[in-house]
Amino acid sequence: MPKRADLSDTLCPVGRSAELLGDRAVLLILRELFFGRRRFELIAANTGLGPQLVSVRLKMLVAEGVAERRAYSERPVRHDYWLTDKGKALFDVLYAMRNWAERWAYAPGEAGEGPAIRYVHRTCGTDVGTATVCPGCGASLGYGDLKGEPSPALEAEQTARTA
Amino acid sequence: MPKRADLSDTLCPVGRSAELLGDRAVLLILRELFFGRRRFELIAANTGLGPQLVSVRLKMLVAEGVAERRAYSERPVRHDYWLTDKGKALFDVLYAMRNWAERWAYAPGEAGEGPAIRYVHRTCGTDVGTATVCPGCGASLGYGDLKGEPSPALEAEQTARTA
DNA sequence: TATAGTAACTATGATAATCATAGTGACAAG
DNA sequence: CTTGTCACTATGATTATCATAGTTACTATA
Structure with missing residues (x-):
């Protein structure tokens, strides 16, 4: 498909939300985060999404300030994902x-x-x-x-x- | 992309909603219907979506029982779209x-x-x-x-x- | 009668997002 | 020193989406 239309500059609040939430993967990942499943592999397993998609979407959620990547272990370095206040508000x-x-x-x-x-x-x-x-x-x-x-x-x- | 994974049989209510709502076009079309813009061309114009996508999604919404297609004119035959109770609940x-x-x-x-x-x-x-x-x-x-x-x-x- | 207009679509081709699967890097445990 | 874990990245086939042009069925105006 061609690049999907950008709604991030519309003044309509539903349009702005749709930019983020109008995506199955995002919704499913948010569900996991709200249920307290923060680890990458758990999220991938529970949503049934491939690791590629999970990776891309988590980066997007972090970029949007909805989620936050934290290290829960040094040696080995391991990260997981937490909702920010902006995310919790969803x-x-x-x-x-x-x-x-x-x-x-x-x-x-x-x-x-x-x-x-x-x-x-x-x-x-x-x-x-x-x-x-x-x-x-x-x-x-x-x-x-x-x-x-x-x-x-x-x-x-x-x-x-x-x- | 390959056929998108089917969530319609999951027992999770968020998954079920995501099947319908995890789609930018659906969200934008619903917005139009809630704002009282029921005609095809108006919906296409206000959402910025192409007529092909609008057509496909409206058919889907009708099939799901969320929207209803009505004739608002015979001669020429013209149709528009209304929310059902299931749709209004969204x-x-x-x-x-x-x-x-x-x-x-x-x-x-x-x-x-x-x-x-x-x-x-x-x-x-x-x-x-x-x-x-x-x-x-x-x-x-x-x-x-x-x-x-x-x-x-x-x-x-x-x-x-x-x- | 001919031409233009309106509304609700359908058809087509280029492009990009998604899925499935396999692979990588960094480390721990046995 | 092999196996295992976890968080990813890489690749190729498939398909959804966009943009644009075309179709159908009428009405209205010239």
């Missing part, structure tokens, strides 16, 4: 995607009982369902406030990929 | 993208004063900022509750594209 987008999918993207009963990922408010323990404000205590919910618990079926799928 | 995702971009994707002062798009709660008139719950009346905010008002600069950019 949680709301992924959470909205999850909310939409839980409601619209599964055939009846396909995900077993209940949602594929259950989110619980850390401070009060309430299952928040798909809310953006805690139904228990009324606090607004962002990254760090929520604890995601994959269903047994989803967990099985994930461990199968790493094996 | 508002939360695009709104989260907008919220993120307003905060993180502009250089200081780049968008002029205030946000690139101002959102106002229709029923109570409050400027909601980037909230998901109305700061004025406490109602939760979804598609239909909000009225988006582009800044003069953004409006200028949009009309420039259609001319």
Whole structure:
């Protein structure tokens, strides 16, 4: 394909986000980072993306200030990737995607009982369902406030990929 | 590229959404539909996408049940595209993208004063900022509750594209 | 009647992004 | 001194995307 059109200078905020997020690989990598999988190989394994693509996208995310490369070991030198504040702020987008999918993207009963990922408010323990404000205590919910618990079926799928 | 990997059968809700939303063209077309631009040529002009891509993606959105093709005129036969309920539910995702971009994707002062798009709660008139719950009346905010008002600069950019 | 215009597409070819797979460099462990 | 781990890089086949031109089916104006 020809060079993809550049949206980074549009004044439209959705266009600007689309420049970053309108990419399957980026979305999947962000998912991994939000789930606490920071190592290159784990990210590649869990997303099913080739190492080339993972490499290119991680560099892009670092360049955009969304992720950060850190050494977690000298001798041997090993690096992993962490979300910056700018990256953590993307949680709301992924959470909205999850909310939409839980409601619209599964055939009846396909995900077993209940949602594929259950989110619980850390401070009060309430299952928040798909809310953006805690139904228990009324606090607004962002990254760090929520604890995601994959269903047994989803967990099985994930461990199968790493094996 | 080889055929892109299929995520439609993963149990992960983010993966499922990514299958649809991890695509620049889809995101831009959805933006147009949410802004009430339903005609093919308008969508192509405002997104800057070629007619081929717009055609393919609209067919995909219709096949996914996110959009619907309607005839708005017989003689000559003319069609346009509307969001279904499943499509309208994606508002939360695009709104989260907008919220993120307003905060993180502009250089200081780049968008002029205030946000690139101002959102106002229709029923109570409050400027909601980037909230998901109305700061004025406490109602939760979804598609239909909000009225988006582009800044003069953004409006200028949009009309420039259609001319 | 002829010409131009509008809207929703389809067709084509050049180019670049993606996938799959194999390979590299730096080190540790047995 | 061979095997293993981890974070990548290199390569070639395949295909999606862009830009542009063309098509179909009408309406409107001259």
